[in-house]
Amino acid sequence: MHLIWLRTDLRLHDNTALAAACQRGPTVAVYLISPDQWQAHDDAPCKVDFWLRNLQSLSQALGKLNIPLLIRHAATWDLVPEVLGKLCRELSIETVHVNDEYGIHETRRDADVARALEADGVTFHRYLDQLLFQPGSVLTKTGTYFQVYSQFRKVCYERLHSALPRLVATPNAQAPLPIGSDPVPQQVAGFATPGETLRALWPAGEKEARRRLEQFCDEQISHYKDERDFPAQPGTSQLSAYLAAGVLSPRQCLHAALQHNQGEFESGNVGVVTWINELLWREFYKHILVGYPRVSRHRAFRPETEAVAWRNAPEDLAAWQQARTGLPIIDAAMRQLVETGWMHNRLRMVVAMFLTKNLLVDWREGERFFMRHLIDGDLAANNGGWQWSSSTGTDSAPYFRIFSPLSQSEKFDGQGRFIKQWLPQLAGLNKKEVHNPNAVGGLFGVTDYPPRIVDLKKSRERALAAFRSLPSRQAVGGVYE
Structure with missing residues (x-):
């Protein structure tokens, strides 16, 4: 049995760790509820509610593939090795699969989990998924992380021209397992449920995320450069919430944009190029987290x-x-x-x-x-x-x-x-x-x-x-x- 530990990757499609786990054999999914850690990280109640609503949608999608979704509780991340270790022993898990996350606390958590599981004979596999490029692979000529976005972007373009990241195939249904899915909680203590007006602005699920992406590319992306700065106009994609929760991947966004620009990154429609540059800004700041961990510690970069x-x-x-x-x-x-x-x-x-x-x-x-x-x-x-x-x-x-x-x-x-x-x-x-x-x-x-x-x-x-x-x-x- 194999385990996919879901975090900020709440989707079925183009999910690297999920696909890798399913290729190995029967797979179970788990999501950890960590309210004390979320509060320590100042996560917004509306964001936690959005995660839970997307988790409910994902649970249904996984269910159609006979992949049970289990919910476990670890109030803080220092309890995660114990919680996951217990689950792995209960289900005789051989391998655990995760998509990498990049904050200093996330990195430390994953290292602790890997050590604990491997001591029990469970192998821990990590994958590049929420970024286009592995941090540490886009460096200056002196081998340091870039500090200037335009220089970082130039190297990213060179890499994209030579090796465009591919979309990952969606897993096929597996044989049913004698394990039932856990109900996804409607609310987590300490995080008030937002009003229906706010929730209605952000419908959950991959179907909605992909609909928004397609609509943006069909109707708005060509005008993005000219209209993105005017708040009274619908000039932006409003996909950021779906990207942050991993309901949509940067690869899906990049491929959708390229489809509307004859595969071009740097020429063709200036709106498409401008939007791809925004995806690379997102990439740049995550690389900064890894290269300069002081910014994860509430310290100034300068x-x-x-x-x-x-x-x-x-x-x-x-x-x-x-x-x-x-x-x-x-x-x-x-x-x-x-x-x-x-x-x-x-x-x-x-x-x-x-x-x-x-x-x-x-x-x-x-x-x-x-x-x-x-x-x-x-x-x-x-x-x-x-x-x-x-x-x-x-x-x-x-x-x-x-x-x-x-x-x-x-x-x-x-x-x-x-x-x-x-x-x-x-x-x-x-x-x-x-x-x-x-x-x-x-x-x-x-x-x-x-x-x-x-x-x-x-x-x-x-x-x-x-x-x-x-x-x-x-x-x-x-x-x-």
């Missing part, structure tokens, strides 16, 4: 930025979290996050830069808040994005490049459609006033919208001064866009 004099400003942080900053584009974006479990990517950069530069609040506060609300929460992508915005990370925005919330709002939500969707109290303002209601005075002011909590110009100068004072920084003129 060590000198640990000396930034972040402000202890709980009231400002709370105003940002609760959409009370007085800047409509910031507040609308934060409402979108809390109410839908997702935020448009352009706005993730805008709100992150506002928190870390204009409010000079530590990026780790924002990273944590995002993880506690994102349905697509992913350590590598979330950490990479926050450190990019705060100028502490790899290939990050220069510290003197500071987005102006007003300019970003006017440029990417010119008509104020996105703002008015999430801040209906501003619906009566015209397209000029809606970006800056504090400037509308007298009888025409909006009485139920808060005043701005910070002076943008002064706060920008404060941020520049804080970064210029770092030992390795030199004074540079500012860029405000």
